[in-house]
Amino acid sequence: MLRYLTAGESHGRSLTVIVEGLPAGMPVLVEDFEGELARRRLGYGRGPRQRFEQDVITITGGVRHGRTLGSPVAVEIQNSEWFRSDKWHEEMSTAPGLTASPLTQPRPGHADLVGMQKYGFDDARDVLERASARETAARVAAGTLAKTLLSHLGVSIVSHVIRIGAAESGVDRLPVASDLAAIDASEVRCLDPIAEAAMITEIEDAAREGDSLGGIVEAVAHGVPVGLGSHVHWDRKIDSLLAAAVMSIQAVKAVEIGDGFATAALRGSAAHDAISWDAVASRYVREGHRSGGTEGGMTTGEPLVVRAAMKPLATLNKPTLKTVDVVTKEETVSFKERTDVTAVPALGVVVETMVALVLATEAQRKFGGDSLAEFVRNASAFGATLGK
Numbered sequence: 001m002l003r004y005l006t007a008g009e010s011h012g013r014s015l016t017v018i019v020e021g022l023p024a025g026m027p028v029l030v031e032d033f034e035g036e037l038a039r040r041r042l043g044y045g046r047g048p049r050q051r052f053e054q055d056v057i058t059i060t061g062g063v064r065h066g067r068t069l070g071s072p073v074a075v076e077i078q079n080s081e082w083f084r085s086d087k088w089h090e091e092m093s094t095a096p097g098l099t100a101s102p103l104t105q106p107r108p109g110h111a112d113l114v115g116m117q118k119y120g121f122d123d124a125r126d127v128l129e130r131a132s133a134r135e136t137a138a139r140v141a142a143g144t145l146a147k148t149l150l151s152h153l154g155v156s157i158v159s160h161v162i163r164i165g166a167a168e169s170g171v172d173r174l175p176v177a178s179d180l181a182a183i184d185a186s187e188v189r190c191l192d193p194i195a196e197a198a199m200i201t202e203i204e205d206a207a208r209e210g211d212s213l214g215g216i217v218e219a220v221a222h223g224v225p226v227g228l229g230s231h232v233h234w235d236r237k238i239d240s241l242l243a244a245a246v247m248s249i250q251a252v253k254a255v256e257i258g259d260g261f262a263t264a265a266l267r268g269s270a271a272h273d274a275i276s277w278d279a280v281a282s283r284y285v286r287e288g289h290r291s292g293g294t295e296g297g298m299t300t301g302e303p304l305v306v307r308a309a310m311k312p313l314a315t316l317n318k319p320t321l322k323t324v325d326v327v328t329k330e331e332t333v334s335f336k337e338r339t340d341v342t343a344v345p346a347l348g349v350v351v352e353t354m355v356a357l358v359l360a361t362e363a364q365r366k367f368g369g370d371s372l373a374e375f376v377r378n379a380s381a382f383g384a385t386l387g388k
Ligand code: EPS
Pocket: 010, 047, 048, 049, 050, 053, 131, 132, 133, 134, 135, 137, 315, 337, 338, 339, 340
């Protein structure tokens, strides 16, 4: 079983991720992580911190001579911010002591207040440091390994932004791997140049007013094997695993598989993807993508389509959200903290990551194998049975 765990706070010394269950013999390069982490830093509307976060990577376990050993792979990502300033050495010190400036005006929509209540803290920083989306850097490192594993089965995953605020992409086809360079070259990771300009205007307007913006991204996985997930239990259904994984991303409030909400308005005769036989490729194909590449909790082999909606970030550059000071109980506005206007372009890379981790976990469960060669051999042997 593939599993992973992240540790670390946003302004602490570093983030760490441990990924267990990868087969031995899988090629791994530091540059693979660097490339994916650089993609996660992309995006118009990110705050000043992205300009100096370097995401310096150290592989501290599980890899020798550029290949996995089958043991847990551990990766550390330094927080450049911590190394830059004494402020964070003091604020995030692991030695006993107290902060001189506790944050006592919790932000509505953030984890601050309920986290303080639940864990018995007097300082919102005790909560927000871990609740921060900085943690997604560690997930992306895990996802890099998952994507590498999946690439050996011919799977590719691509994401793009389809909405920021009121600006919506007009692209009505599924993006493919060869679109990725153009998507990443766009400042908002959008394939539609007219919508791209509208999204940038939205961000500039919100920035001027000290406000924040949410949006929607779509991730598509191509070349997914047939039969990942299962119909037999609720917690083995691929849709349920994808929804949980993507919903766990900071600030995501809705997840959709395929045409999810839109199909609810259709009749059954119009809502499903007809099945046909492709005699040349010797395989079944679906006519359409309404189901998003899953039926009965299993992947069909068609493109897997997952959308995620991100709420506008709860931290505002001009705090206007009404709250209460937890010490005085007096009405105030939430504390000011440096932030992004929007993180929707980066969200796409994190959704790719979570989709990759779910698919890699389920592929490992189905095909097993202690070495990469055994894993690939098992997957090909299963694939060969499908045309019969
Ligand atoms: C974040 C707020 C900002 C983002 C940060 C996530 O951090 P800061 O307050 O330190 O400027 O830059 O994201 C990252 C550092 C990152 O690498 O994604 C938040 O409140 O979640």
